[in-house]
Amino acid sequence: MKLLLVEDDGEAAAYVRRGLSEAGHTVDYAQSGREGLNLAISETYDVIILDRMLPQVEGLTILRTMRASGVSTPVLLLTALGGIEDRVEGLEAGGDDYLVKPFAFSELSARVNALARRPPTQAAPTVLQVADLRLDLLKRVVTRAGSRIDLQPREFQLLEYLMRHAGRVVTRTMLLEAVWGFHFEPRTNIVETHVSRLRGKLERGSGHELIQTVRGAGYRLRVPD
């Protein structure tokens, strides 16, 4: 993927760039907001990573200008620690996701991957299918290899999110936000218990691991090669 990173802290930027490059992405880097804006408008990117706290031109101003000039590239905002208000503002200004600094690289990587738009297949899929797993969004029914699996509403949402991001790493925090709407981290690992219950129901007797645990990062719904 081709990414744009707008970040004024050189050291942090170098670290992020190295990580993203190692993950196989091409990363363009802008140290100032103005430079970032120019690149965002002139080039085409899959995802833009934008620091909110930039000298001279503020991150949100850049985001608004970008959106006003018709750039619809998904934007991941990096915000300061503890700023609840920041997230709301960022999303209102046209951001697609946000990440609080300091963050684990795995979190950033997972969120960048989740943001990247997949090539459009169906306009609005009513059925999600991964290997022999089938999730009907309208009937709220999940089947595996033709046999029906009973899921709790929250487990259904969890599976839906994993299937929508099949093959990509999804972090605990992303699931907390998407499934429970919690933008804070409870001490109890509720995601883990729910994932393991879901796993139990999906993989009962199959011995075939469908939801993989990615160490230090999160979970991934395995897509057969």
Next chain:
Amino acid sequence: MLRSISLRLAALYTALFALAVAVLGAMILFATREALARQFEARITTESVALAQEFRTEGLNGVLQAVRERDRTPGALDYGFKGPGGVPLAGRLSTARASSGWSVVSLPSRSGRSSAVRLFSTDLGGGYRLLVGDDLEQIEALDGVVLRGFAVALLGVILLGAAGGYALSRDMQQRFAAMSGVAEAIIDGDLARRVPLRGEMDDLDRLAATFNRMLDRIGQLMESLRQVSNDIAHDLRTPLTRLRQRLEAALRTADAEQRAEAVEAALVDLDAILETFAGLLRISEIERGARRAAFRPLDLAATAGLVVEGFAPSAEEGGRFLSLVADGPVPVEGDAELLAQLVVNLVENGLRHTPVGSAVRVVVRRDEEGPVLSVIDDGPGVVMAEQERLFDRFYRLERSRSTPGSGLGLALVAAIAKLHGARAGLFDAGPGLEARISFPPHG
């Protein structure tokens, strides 16, 4: 001294009072004069009428005798009797020239000086004329007495005013100086100082008492600030020390796997530290009240349900039972995410500080005062005395020191409750603990 408000006030009042005394003096002077003049006039007319009567009944000799007699009496009026052609016949005033009616003439007095005399002249017919008058000197003398009296009074007022003003302003100045001295001492860091009270509860005493209460409040704030900074430092020292040791150990070890493990453990420690910071920042952001703009009508029972549903499996794995007790929707106005966090924190507390086998119930109901959310466990509970302090930042029970936790959970609960205008309290659930959040009436 001239800058002193009390002195200026005293001077102003003294001046006003002196003016009042002077006006009063002038009025009394006029009034006495008027009264005296009228009295003399009355006496003069009465005498004139009496002597005219005498002239008519007793004849010339009778009246002359009467005039001479009266003229000799000390302190009496002045008299004069003239014959035809203005010939003076008897009395001191007989030399005065005056036409009928009232007039003022100048006459040599007994002492030799000339003095003004106000007189009344009566034409008795046949060329005879009677003059009755009185020396104005007497009235003037009386004026002098009144004026001197008031001058003394005025001087007294001014002296008393000045002395009183000085004493008053000295007193006030001492009290103000005491206050500003205390303020200076506090600026210099002696926060224990307070303004002394006289116990009279006058307005200055009341001001000083208010001032002292404000100082108490500032003292509390300073103390809690100091406490919080101490607590932050203290609470972070342990994880930071551990973090340092882990990193050092990682640096020393040659085994790659062990090193990776140590670094991973260090990251866990670091995340705990960051979590503490995030918690503190979150609390202060909530306390700022900015989130109130995001308030929406929501169902408290649904929010609690979401949390219970999310935590029930984990609770079960930990050997505890988590359940929701709610009869139906309980509408409140609030921030859904923050309220979810409030419930999460209370539930986690309930699950964490109770022994295996305990039950934690989340009860959402509406009582007559408004919506109420309670998280009730059947664990060991807490000592009553500790209940209030549990909502303080970093306050942890002695027996909880060993369990992981930032000590910010309940402080965050308190902040979120306050933002929603709700009261947070801990109650004895006998056995166990009830954390109760009482919301204000909806709508």
